[in-house]
């Protein structure tokens with residue numbers, strides 16, 4: 001067993017990491033699919049979209065050849081409409097409730113249609129928003145992920161001057177560093193951020209970290225309002241013996257290496273175990289397999305009924321050849337010469353509901369072992385407790401508490417995205433950034 005890079009040829013890697021949801025080949029194909037939309041009254045698809053895009057409208061605009069209007073309809077509700085068309089778990093959102101499903105028919109491919117019009121807007125550099133009056137107000141946005149970008153854009157469109165501070169070398173947050181490479185590429189993220197910034201009035205300062213290069217007091221003194229969209233921090237530790245061994249890594253670091261470097265240079269084990277069953281775990285498992293790992297096993301402490309990923313995501317992992325150990329909880333990681341060799345798991349049974357209204361996992365006393373030279377932790381992220389915990393921002397273990405308009409306990413400071421909701425999806429972060437911008441505007445007009 002060994003952890004190695006360069007397991008597959010360039011051609012194999014490029015095939016394995018090609019777009020998982022390819023775009024329509026031609027406009028006719030898009031129009032044909034768009035024509036299947038029934039333009040439902042009180043459309044369930046739009047109600048289930050967290051950013052409430054007028055889906056029947058943008059689809060109708062495609063049918064009538066008004067692609068620019070269609071892109072505008074999408075971007076007005078969701079400025080990251082292109083990214084969302086590639087990364088949203090649509091089977092759990094808009095497409096999952098399309099009325100065609102009632103007739104046991106295929107849903108309208110809403111995401112691919114959204115991609116069709118928004119991708120054209122970026123390619124053609126369509127200028128769809130014109131801030132008309134500039135307010136003499138300045139807002140600082142900390143973090144350039146989906147929540148920060150959506151907030152910055154909504155404010156800039158209203159004529160507010162925005163400065164985004166980002167600690168990394170590149171903007172985009174988890175969109176750039178965290179989401180699987182077969183969903184979005186670094187180039188598409190860069191194009192999307194450039195498009196958002198092209199509205200004007202938004203300055204971007206990279207490699208500037210709140211808490212290191214400047215402090216919250218500097219921002220409240222220098223700006224009329226502040227929006228905190230710093231997301232979450234590191235992967236939650238397992239807290240079991242052997243976690244320090246070589247070969248035990250965290251999913252976000254693993255995915256970030258795949259996103260930022262050459263696929264062939266990313267080392268992966270022969271036998272990989274991924275702990276967790278959310279979207280991050282599925283992405284880590286499938287990408288380990290696509291880099292050339294022989295065996296990948298997902299370990300989850302509850303049963304298939306309670307899995308946090310969707311059926312589609314689980315099927316993706318299974319089709320890639322990943323195995324699943326349901327009802328199994330990691331107990332200890334064993335190693336030899338400082339390197340991981342296996343994972344010992346407790347067999348679990350489910351009993352009455354716990355505090356989350358989910359069946360409670362209980363150890364049966366039976367254990368089993370899975371051979372592994374790489375263990376990937378995908379058990380969720382923990383908030384930045386270090387400085388948030390010590391600040392005067394009201395928070396629960398680093399998760400910032402906000403009111404209905406995303407106002408924090410400090411006047412003039414607002415927050416949204418993962419740092420507030422504890423970690424959901426891109427589309428929820430976008431909506432929170434957008435809603436917070438509206439409250440910030442009201443606040444700016446009053447102060």
Ligand SMILES: Cc1cc2nc3c(=O)[nH]c(=O)nc-3n(C[C@H](O)[C@H](O)[C@H](O)COP(=O)(O)OP(=O)(O)OC[C@H]3O[C@@H](n4cnc5c(N)ncnc54)[C@H](O)[C@@H]3O)c2cc1C
Nearest residue numbers: 143145146147167173174209210230231417418425426429
């Ligand atoms: C591995 C992984 C895969 C995922 N896959 C999907 C998916 O397929 N589809 C989906 O919809 N969602 C997915 N998600 C969830 C989604 O990425 C997040 O919900 C979303 O990115 C949250 O946006 P945000 O703006 O709140 O935070 P982030 O995207 O985390 O952005 C926060 C930004 O703040 C910056 N920052 C942090 N601290 C500071 C500081 N002190 N000073 C300055 N800048 C700072 C960070 O560098 C980052 O750029 C995934 C998440 C993970 C972890």
Ligand code: SF4
Nearest residue numbers: 037038040045098099
């Ligand atoms: S539910 Fe389906 S058919 Fe109805 S408006 Fe939405 S996409 Fe069109």
